[in-house]
Amino acid sequence: MITYLFYFFSFLIVCSSFLVVFSNNPVHSVLFLIFTFFNSAIIFLLMNAEFLAMTLVIVYVGAIAVLFLFVVMMLNISESVLKEGFLKYFPFGLILIVIFISELFLVYNSDTIMIPDNIKINISEMTNLGFDNTKLLGLYLYTDYFIIFQISGFLLLLAMIGAIVLAQTDLSKIKLNSSINQKKIRKKDIIKLN
Amino acid sequence: MESLNFLALSSLIFSIGFLGIFINRKNLITILMSIELMLLSANINFIGFSNYLNDLSGQIFSLFILVVAAAEAAIGLAILTIFFKKSNSISVDTISRLKG
Numbered sequence: 001m002i003t004y005l006f007y008f009f010s011f012l013i014v015c016s017s018f019l020v021v022f023s024n025n026p027v028h029s030v031l032f033l034i035f036t037f038f039n040s041a042i043i044f045l046l047m048n049a050e051f052l053a054m055t056l057v058i059v060y061v062g063a064i065a066v067l068f069l070f071v072v073m074m075l076n077i078s079e080s081v082l083k084e085g086f087l088k089y090f091p092f093g094l095i096l097i098v099i100f101i102s103e104l105f106l107v108y109n110s111d112t113i114m115i116p117d118n119i120k121i122n123i124s125e126m127t128n129l130g131f132d133n134t135k136l137l138g139l140y141l142y143t144d145y146f147i148i149f150q151i152s153g154f155l156l157l158l159a160m161i162g163a164i165v166l167a168q169t170d171l172s173k174i175k176l177n178s179s180i181n182q183k184k185i186r187k188k189d190i191i192k193l194n
Numbered sequence: 195m196e197s198l199n200f201l202a203l204s205s206l207i208f209s210i211g212f213l214g215i216f217i218n219r220k221n222l223i224t225i226l227m228s229i230e231l232m233l234l235s236a237n238i239n240f241i242g243f244s245n246y247l248n249d250l251s252g253q254i255f256s257l258f259i260l261v262v263a264a265a266e267a268a269i270g271l272a273i274l275t276i277f278f279k280k281s282n283s284i285s286v287d288t289i290s291r292l293k294g
Contacts, residue, residue, distance in 0.1 A: 052257065137250070
């Protein structure tokens with residue numbers, strides 16, 4: 001049953017990601033991207049990753065896709081010029097993809113690839129102890145993987161600062177309060193008693 | 195679930211994203227969306243192997259990929275808006291005019 005559900009939702013993902021790439025209108029592309037993310041959240045649920053499925057919906061659909069939609073609607077793009085040079089680059093990309101997928105199948109069928117037998121964090125063992133998915137992720141994220149977790153938080157801070165600095169317009173055109181001049185003013189300069 | 199299933203799915207999505215970078219030379223937004231698709235395929239691969247090997251590490255690294263994807267989208271779209279303001283187009287060909 002789970003396998004058939006997996007096939008169904010994978011089919012939806014592949015179709016909608018094709019439409020993301022090939023549709024002429026960027027707004028349609030973003031909407032199909034959202035559909036792809038919803039379906040892959042369902043795929044994550046089928047693979048027993050509940051927390052990441054919810055995170056995918058919140059982060060991708062709630063933040064990234066809406067950001068894309070804002071940008072697409074903010075920029076005034078004419079649709080006719082967007083697909084120029086399609087036939088020039090399409091065969092080259094197709095050749096590279098055929099090479100890539102055939103390489104992957106050669107690797108999959110070769111005998112030298114082995115599945116590692118030293119499992120670091122055994123999920124079913126921990127689930128029997130009463131840890132569910134979110135609790136288990138939190139347990140290991142804050143202990144074993146703590147440094148990587150901190151670095152990823154720092155990366156997000158850096159991205160936020162970078163986006164603000166990049167999106168800032170020329171400061172000389174904006175009327176702002178000068179806090180230095182405000183501090184310089186004394187009471188006797190502005191209040192006059194007759 | 196067999197390992198071939200999610201491997202085939204993730205490699206297909208990766209290929210579609212790769213093709214999207216090639217054919218959308220005039221549209222930088224769709225190129226960014228194709229990069230998101232490729233990162234999603236990496237996520238599917240990690241979580242599929244996490245389920246297949248019964249190991250939680252894949253899910254943890256998938257969380258970090260999610261962080262990187264969010265940062266990349268924010269910076270990329272910010273650069274895109276400045277670029278559109280300067281040159282009034284989002285074609286890849288006009289990016290060659292950028293100079294430091």
